[in-house]
Amino acid sequence: MRHCMSPLDFTVEELDHMMDLASDIEKNPDRYSHVCDGKKIATLFYEPSTRTRLSFETAMLNLGGKVIGFSSAQSSSAAKGESVADTIRVISCFADIAAIRHPKEGAPYVASLHSGIPVINAGDGGHQHPTQTLTDLTTIRAIKGHMDHLTIGLCGDLKFGRTVHSLISALVRYPGIRFILISPEELRIPDYVREDVLKKNNVPFEEVIRLEDAMPELDVLYMTRVQKERFFNEEDYVRMKDFYILDAEKMKLAKEDCTVLHPLPRVNEISVDVDPDPRACYFRQVQYGVYIRMALIMALLDIPESRQFLGDEFQACGKEE
Amino acid sequence: MRQGEHMLNIGGLHEGVVLDHIPAGKAMDIYKRLKLDKLDCQVAMIMRARSNKMGQKDIIKVEAPLELLNLDALGFIDHSITVNIIKDAVIVEKRKLNLPKKLVNIIHCKxxxxxxxxxxxxxxxxxxxxxxxxxYRxxxxDEKYHSSKK
Structure with missing residues (x-):
């Protein structure tokens, strides 16, 4: 039995196969509409995240399965003091697979140690959010047609944004990737990402402050929100906030085939005048999130229709202890 | 100088383990980390003994089988420490320590x-x-452990 704790739990090849399955689901949704008949997913959300929870639930419903779960710690036994380990032991009697969102880092991993069913980490504090990364990778591959030899711009809060750290760690495994990291000085990527991930893998990258400076070079622009409270003072925020707002004017500097992504929710960092631009792909990204979650659920449940893409060895090679 | 001329001799060990080449002053820390106070056996601690190789070193002699010592903890503290296994008052094996791949209940996440x-x-x-x-993480x-020796 395999779980999904981090995007790096899967090899590049396994991810490729899973994305092939997601792509087939996109083309032939009817073929997969009953492959999980009789199966149930438990969405155990100890903190609210409507978007991620609904994406998992939609994925299971699209596969013909059913959904149980809770959407906040208050409505679960956690409020009575039940441990994560006990909760998953109980849920293992009810459901076939579980997706867990928890404010404490490592909680889904603890669940996986005691679970009788596959566990998916649906976000644990500032640590990991693997299905967001799988969504990002799937979107890039679906739109670009490949994952290698791309110049990827990551813009905004690169210090606290776990989606950014996770995406960088996943992308460095592909050849010819180059990063342009666009952020204010205060919100540059943490040292461990710069040293342990980028430099250690000899991945070329540059750090710039203004989005306009990077725009013409980018194949992919991944936007994130710059929150006012992250700045040390109001003056800096006012001076810089416009650097990180993407609008139609800045899009004029971008390549014709630049792909703009955003993990959402968006506040004001992408102006609505960018939405009609065919290069704005953040809502398609949400749709790909459903496809790849469908593929992941099928893979972890070892649904026969997934084996032609993943091979029999997928279940055999679990995470190394 | 003959070897051992200036060594402080503690009664020889018949059966047990001698932890040698402990950096001077570290023996007490190791005593605590290995929870030697919890073992029902004789423990001798020699501190700041003269050493040709190290100048000064600490030594711990434990009259207990090797299995009772947490070698992972020892390897984590300092993998240059020598572990001598004593049987019938002679060294039968010198065990080299490695940096353990996994630490269980040795350090705590902060x-x-x-x-x-x-x-x-x-x-x-x-x-x-x-x-x-x-x-270590x-x-x-995945929080990094900040060891005091690094």
Whole structure:
């Protein structure tokens, strides 16, 4: 039995196969509409995240399965003091697979140690959010047609944004990737990402402050929100906030085939005048999130229709202890 | 100078383990970390003994079988320590220590956002993420352990 704790739990090849399955689901949704008949997913959300929870639930419903779960710690036994380990032991009697969102880092991993069913980490504090990364990778591959030899711009809060750290760690495994990291000085990527991930893998990258400076070079622009409270003072925020707002004017500097992504929710960092631009792909990204979650659920449940893409060895090679 | 001329001699060990080449002043720390006070056996600690190789060193003699010592903890503290296994008053084996790949209940995660901060009964588990720089990370939250010796 395999779980999904981090995007790096899967090899590049396994991810490729899973994305092939997601792509087939996109083309032939009817073929997969009953492959999980009789199966149930438990969405155990100890903190609210409507978007991620609904994406998992939609994925299971699209596969013909059913959904149980809770959407906040208050409505679960956690409020009575039940441990994560006990909760998953109980849920293992009810459901076939579980997706867990928890404010404490490592909680889904603890669940996986005691679970009788596959566990998916649906976000644990500032640590990991693997299905967001799988969504990002799937979107890039679906739109670009490949994952290698791309110049990827990551813009905004690169210090606290776990989606950014996770995406960088996943992308460095592909050849010819180059990063342009666009952020204010205060919100540059943490040292461990710069040293342990980028430099250690000899991945070329540059750090710039203004989005306009990077725009013409980018194949992919991944936007994130710059929150006012992250700045040390109001003056800096006012001076810089416009650097990180993407609008139609800045899009004029971008390549014709630049792909703009955003993990959402968006506040004001992408102006609505960018939405009609065919290069704005953040809502398609949400749709790909459903496809790849469908593929992941099928893979972890070892649904026969997934084996032609993943091979029999997928279940055999679990995470190394 | 004849070898051992200036050594302080403690009664020989018939059966047990001698931890040699401990950096001077570290024996007490190792005594605590290996929980030697919990063992029902004789323990002799020699501190700041003269050493040709190290100038000064600490030595711990434990009259207990090797299995009772946590070699992972010892390897983590300092893998240059020599472990001599004594049987019938002679050294029968010199065991080299390695940096352990996994540490269980030896160090604790200090990340307040880690699940270990609230979930009862969880083992504190760290994995060796970078052998070259001897960096350990919490298996739950990946928090880096900041060792005092690094």
């Amino acid at each position: 990340n307040p956002r880690c699940i270990t901060s609230i979930e009862q009964g969880l083992d504190q588990v760290f994995y060796l993420s970078d052998p070259a720089d001897e960096i 919490c298996v739950y939250c």
